[in-house]
Amino acid sequence: xxxxxxxxxxxxxxxxxxxxxxxxxxxxxTRVFNFVRKLIGCKDEAEEITSDVFVALxxxxxxxxxxxxxxxxxxxxxxxxxxxxxxxxxxxxxxxIALEIYLNNEALLENEYFIKADIExxxxxxxxxxxxxxxxxxxxxxxxxxxxxxxxxxxNISVSTVYVQKQIAIQKLRLALGDDDSLIA
Numbered sequence: 001x002x003x004x005x006x007x008x009x010x011x012x013x014x015x016x017x018x019x020x021x022x023x024x025x026x027x028x029x030t031r032v033f034n035f036v037r038k039l040i041g042c043k044d045e046a047e048e049i050t051s052d053v054f055v056a057l058x059x060x061x062x063x064x065x066x067x068x069x070x071x072x073x074x075x076x077x078x079x080x081x082x083x084x085x086x087x088x089x090x091x092x093x094x095x096x097i098a099l100e101i102y103l104n105n106e107a108l109l110e111n112e113y114f115i116k117a118d119i120e121x122x123x124x125x126x127x128x129x130x131x132x133x134x135x136x137x138x139x140x141x142x143x144x145x146x147x148x149x150x151x152x153x154x155x156n157i158s159v160s161t162v163y164v165q166k167q168i169a170i171q172k173l174r175l176a177l178g179d180d181d182s183l184i185a
Contacts, residue, residue: 005067013070021058024070029054032074039082049085053077126176127169134169137162 005027012020032053037046056077057070127135140151141162148162155162 005070007066010066010070024057025054028071028074032078035075036078036082040085045085049078049081052081123173126173129176130169130172134165134172137165138169141166 005023009020009023013024029050033046033050036049036053037043040046040049053074057073060073127138130138136155137151140146140154141148146154148159148166151157151162152159
C-alpha cells in the first residue's frame, strides 16, 4: 500500500500535515504491527510498541525524504523497540531465548541489510556532493580513521582547518540528509 503514497503526500508529511500523517499511518500500520507482533507474540504489547513507533515517526517527520525513508525509519525503529522490550524482560528465561532467536533470524537480518544499504547509498551520495576540501578531509577522518593531526600532516594544513572543514562537512551532510542523525552516525 505504500506505493500509493506520492511525493506530494510525503512533502506534506514532512511539513507536519496531520492528514498526510494519517495516510502514512494507514499505509504502514498493519505491516509494522504484524512485524512487531510476530517478534513478541503479544497483541497488546505489539500495539503499544507500534503506537510508540508512529509517535517517534511523527516527531521525526522532517527527516523522511521519500516513502523508502519512511519505511526504513519505521522498521528500524520497530526493531530497536522490540530489542529494548526483550532486554527489559531479561530476567525472564523465555525472553532471553526469544531475543536470541530474533537476533539470529536471517529474514530480519536480510531486511536490515537492505535498509542499511539504502542508508549507506544515501550517505555516500551526500558525501560525494561535499566541496572538495570537506570531502577529502571527511573521508580521511571517517573512512581511513585518521586523527585530525594526521590529516593535517598529510594535507599540509593546520589542525584547526581540519576541525573547521569537518564541522562544515557535518553541517552540509545534516542539511543534505534532512538532519537524520542515524545516517550521519
